[in-house]
Amino acid sequence: MKITNAEFVISAVGPDQYPEDALPEIALAGRSNVGKSSMINRMINRKNLARTSSTPGKTQHLNYYRINDEVYFVDFPGYGYAKVSKSQREVWGKMIEKYLLERETLQLVLLVIDLRHPPSKDDELMYDWLKHYDLPVCVVATKADKIPKSRWQKHLKIIKEALVMRAGDQIIMFSSEEGMGRDELWAHISRFAFP
C-alpha cells in the first residue's frame, strides 16, 4: 500500500463525533502497551502520528486516522492496565462496546497480541466477545522482533490454541520496530475495506 496521505482526524468519545464520510474503518483493540498505536505508525510509515508511550494507558479515546482519504484506522484505549481506575475502565469499556456494536462502517477488528506471551484472560474474553457478535477479526501478533525467529511458530501456535481461533480468522506476525508483517496486513485489510 502506497501511503500518499495520513492524518489524525479526531479523538472521539462517542458517536456524535465519529466522522460522517462513511469510509471503511479498521479498529485496533488489545492490551494496554501491546503496541496498537505503534502499529498504526508502522502501517503508514510515520514515526509518531499516533501517540505512543512506554507507559501504558496512553491512548484514551477512539482516535481516528484517515489514510489516503479511503480508510480509517480507529485506535482504541488498551485494556488490562491495573493503574487505570475501575470507573475509567468502565467508561472506556462502554465507549468501545458501543462503537463495536453500532458502527456500521466498521469492516475489521485487529486484535493486537504480544507474540512473546500467551494471551491474557482479557485477550481471550475480547476475542470471544468479538466472535459472539460475529465481527470479523484479524489477530496481529506483534513485537516479533523481541523473540528469536526459531520460536515464532511455537508462539503463534500457543496464541491460536489459547484463543481457540475460528477457521475464518487470520493471524499475522508483526513488528512495528522492523516492519515485518506490514505488507501482509495491508493486503488483508484491503480485502475487508475494499471488497
Ligand code: GTP
Ligand atoms: P496504549 O495506548 O496504552 O493502549 O498502548 P499501545 O497498545 O498503543 O502501545 P504503544 O504503541 O504506545 O507501544 C507501547 C510500547 O511498546 C512503546 O514503548 C513502543 O515503542 C513499544 N513497541 C510497540 N510495538 C513494538 C514492536 O513491534 N517492537 C518493539 N520492540 N517494541 C514495540
Ligand code: MG
Ligand atoms: Mg495507544
